[in-house]
Amino acid sequence: MIRYAIRRLLISIPVLIVGTLAVYLMVALSGDPLGELRSQPGVTEETIQNAAASLGLDKPVLVRYWDWLMGFFQGDWGFSVALGQARADVFTVVTDAFWTTFRLVLGAEILAIVLGMAIGVLAAVRQYSIFDYIATSAAFLMFSMPIFCVAIVLKTYGIQFNNFLVDIGLDRWLTTAGPPEGGFSGSLGEIIARYTGTFILPTLSIMLISFAAYSRFQRSSMLETLNSDYVRTARAKGLSSSRVIFRHAYRNALIPVTTLFALNFGSIFAGAIVTETVFGWKGMGDLLVRSVRQYDPDMLMGWLMIVAVLVVVFNLIADLVYGFLDPRIRIG
Amino acid sequence: MADLPTPPRSDVAAATTGAGGDPSQHQEFDTVKARTQAQTVLRRFLRHRLAMISASVLLLIVLVAVFLPLFWPHQYGNTDAAGYLPPGTDHPLGTDQLGRDMVAQLLRGTQLSLLIAFVVAIGATAIGVTLGALAGYLKGFTDGLVMRLADLMLIIPQIAVAAILVKSAQGSWWVVAVVLAVFFWMQIARITRGETLSLSEREFIEAARASGATTSRVIFRHLVPNMIGSITVNATLVIAQAVLVEAALSFLGLGVQAPDTSLGLIINETYAQLSTRPWLFFAPFVTIVLISLTINFIGDGLRDAFDPRQTKVRA
Numbered sequence: 001m002i003r004y005a006i007r008r009l010l011i012s013i014p015v016l017i018v019g020t021l022a023v024y025l026m027v028a029l030s031g032d033p034l035g036e037l038r039s040q041p042g043v044t045e046e047t048i049q050n051a052a053a054s055l056g057l058d059k060p061v062l063v064r065y066w067d068w069l070m071g072f073f074q075g076d077w078g079f080s081v082a083l084g085q086a087r088a089d090v091f092t093v094v095t096d097a098f099w100t101t102f103r104l105v106l107g108a109e110i111l112a113i114v115l116g117m118a119i120g121v122l123a124a125v126r127q128y129s130i131f132d133y134i135a136t137s138a139a140f141l142m143f144s145m146p147i148f149c150v151a152i153v154l155k156t157y158g159i160q161f162n163n164f165l166v167d168i169g170l171d172r173w174l175t176t177a178g179p180p181e182g183g184f185s186g187s188l189g190e191i192i193a194r195y196t197g198t199f200i201l202p203t204l205s206i207m208l209i210s211f212a213a214y215s216r217f218q219r220s221s222m223l224e225t226l227n228s229d230y231v232r233t234a235r236a237k238g239l240s241s242s243r244v245i246f247r248h249a250y251r252n253a254l255i256p257v258t259t260l261f262a263l264n265f266g267s268i269f270a271g272a273i274v275t276e277t278v279f280g281w282k283g284m285g286d287l288l289v290r291s292v293r294q295y296d297p298d299m300l301m302g303w304l305m306i307v308a309v310l311v312v313v314f315n316l317i318a319d320l321v322y323g324f325l326d327p328r329i330r331i332g
Numbered sequence: 333m334a335d336l337p338t339p340p341r342s343d344v345a346a347a348t349t350g351a352g353g354d355p356s357q358h359q360e361f362d363t364v365k366a367r368t369q370a371q372t373v374l375r376r377f378l379r380h381r382l383a384m385i386s387a388s389v390l391l392l393i394v395l396v397a398v399f400l401p402l403f404w405p406h407q408y409g410n411t412d413a414a415g416y417l418p419p420g421t422d423h424p425l426g427t428d429q430l431g432r433d434m435v436a437q438l439l440r441g442t443q444l445s446l447l448i449a450f451v452v453a454i455g456a457t458a459i460g461v462t463l464g465a466l467a468g469y470l471k472g473f474t475d476g477l478v479m480r481l482a483d484l485m486l487i488i489p490q491i492a493v494a495a496i497l498v499k500s501a502q503g504s505w506w507v508v509a510v511v512l513a514v515f516f517w518m519q520i521a522r523i524t525r526g527e528t529l530s531l532s533e534r535e536f537i538e539a540a541r542a543s544g545a546t547t548s549r550v551i552f553r554h555l556v557p558n559m560i561g562s563i564t565v566n567a568t569l570v571i572a573q574a575v576l577v578e579a580a581l582s583f584l585g586l587g588v589q590a591p592d593t594s595l596g597l598i599i600n601e602t603y604a605q606l607s608t609r610p611w612l613f614f615a616p617f618v619t620i621v622l623i624s625l626t627i628n629f630i631g632d633g634l635r636d637a638f639d640p641r642q643t644k645v646r647a
Contacts, residue, residue: 308487
C-alpha cells in the first residue's frame, strides 16, 4: 500500500508541472501587470523599465516560469508581480488566505456530512415514508440551487435581521463582510457572539448545498446495503432491527460516503469562491480572482500548488481509505 | 439516486403493470409483442411521472424562451424605458436600473443559459466518450495519457481559464460554452473508460476485431451503443450542472458579458435590489432553479428507464 501511495504521488508530479506551466503561460500572456502604470500620464519610459526590472518582468515568460519552478523546488514561493502589492511574499499571502477558507470550509463540511448522513440513513430506513419524501424533495431542491443565490438571500435577510435587532435595542449580531482583522477580542460572551455572527451565514450557505449531495449519496448506499443478502440473514437470525441497521448495514453504507467526503474536500476550496465573494471573505476564492485580474502568475502559482496538492492528496486518501474499509477492493 | 413519488416496482412487472397500478394497463396481459430496447426505455420513461412532468415543464420553458421574444414588444438590451419601473401592464416584471424590460432580459438570459448548457453537454459528452473509450479500448500508453490529462484538468482552475478567455473574446456565449465543455468531460471519460474495460473482454468485441473492424468502428458501432444508457444519463446531469456553473461564472463577471445577458448576469445586476425590488432577483433565480431541477428529475427518470436490473433499490 505504501508503494502504491508513493507511485501515485510520483505520477502526479509531472502532471503538476505541466499544470503549473500551462496556467503560468496563460496568465502571463493574457495581460501586462504594468498596464495600469503605462496608461498613467507623466510616467516616463525609464520608470516603467525600472519597475519591470525590479519585478523581473523584463525577462521572457519561459525564463520567468523556469525561475519560479527552480525557486519552488528550493522552498522559495516567490513574490507577487502585481503593482498594488508588488513583491508581496506569495507564501505568506497564500497561507493566510488558505487558513481563512479552511476555517470556513471545515466547519461547513463537517456539519453537512453529519446532517447529510443522519438524514440519508433515516430516509433509507423509512423508504417512501413522508420523511423520505420531504428529505428527498429538500435535497433535490438544494441540489438544483446556485450557491450564490442561497448566499445572497441569506445575506440580504441577515442584514434585515440585524436591523430588526437594532430596532429592539440590541447590537448587530450577523456580520456580512468577513471576519474582523486581527481576530476576535472582548469578553467570552462577546467573542462567542461575534464568532457565530461571522461564521453562521457563509457556513450555512456552503453547508446547505453540500448536505444535499451527502444525504442523497448516503440514502442510496444505505438502501443498497439494507437490501443485501447479509442484512437479510441478520434479520432472519432474529437480531433487533436497530442492531441490524447500525451494526450490519450502516457500517458498510459508510464506505462510499467517506470516499465522497475525501474527494470533495480538495475541490471545495476552489468552490467556496462564490460564497467568499458574496460575504466579502478574503480567502482562496478572492485570491484566485484577484491574481487573475492583476495578471499575477506568480501569486496564482502559490494558489495552484496548495489547491492542486490538496486535490492530489485527498484523492489518494479516498482511494486508500476505500481499500482499507472494503477489503474486497485490492489496491496496487 | 432514487426518484420521488413513484412507488416500488420490479422490472419483470414493468411491462405489465403501470406505475401506481393504473387499471387501464392490465389489458397488456393479452398481447405479447417483442420490443426493441429503445421502445422499452421509452415506455419506462413515459411512465415515470415526475420525469414526465419535468420534461413538460422544461419543454414549456424552452418554447417560451425561443418563441415569446418574437412577439414580445420589447427588445433585450433596449434602454428606452425609465429605470426601475415597478411591474405594470407594459412591463410585467418592471424594468432594471438601465430601463431594460425585465421580461425581455429574462427571455434572452434563459435562451443563452439553455443554449450554453446544451452545447456544454454535447461537447463534454463527445470529448469524454471518445477519450474514455479510446483509453479503455487501447489501454496501455493511451490509457495513461488520457487519465493524466483528466488529472491535469482537475487541478487547473476553471475560473482562471474562463477569466482569461472570456475577457479576450468579449464574453460571447460560445467561448463560455467551450471553456465549460473542456472542464466537464472528465467524469464522463472515467465512466466510459470503466464500461469499455469490461465490455472489451466480451466475445462480440473480440468477434468484431477478428472480422477486421477498425478501432473507430469498434468504438462507435459496438461499444458506444452498449453504453448509451449511462452516457445519456450523464449528459443530462452535465446540463443541470452546466446551468449552475454558467450562472456562477456570469455572476462573478467571468461569463457572458453585457450587452448580451444570461441568468447569472441578470442576478449579478439585480441582487442588490433584493430587499426593495425582490421580483428583479427572484425571477431569474426561480428560472435557474426550475431549469436545473427539471433536468435533474429527467436524468433520474432516464436512469430508472435505462437500468435493466431495475429493482426497489436504485443506486
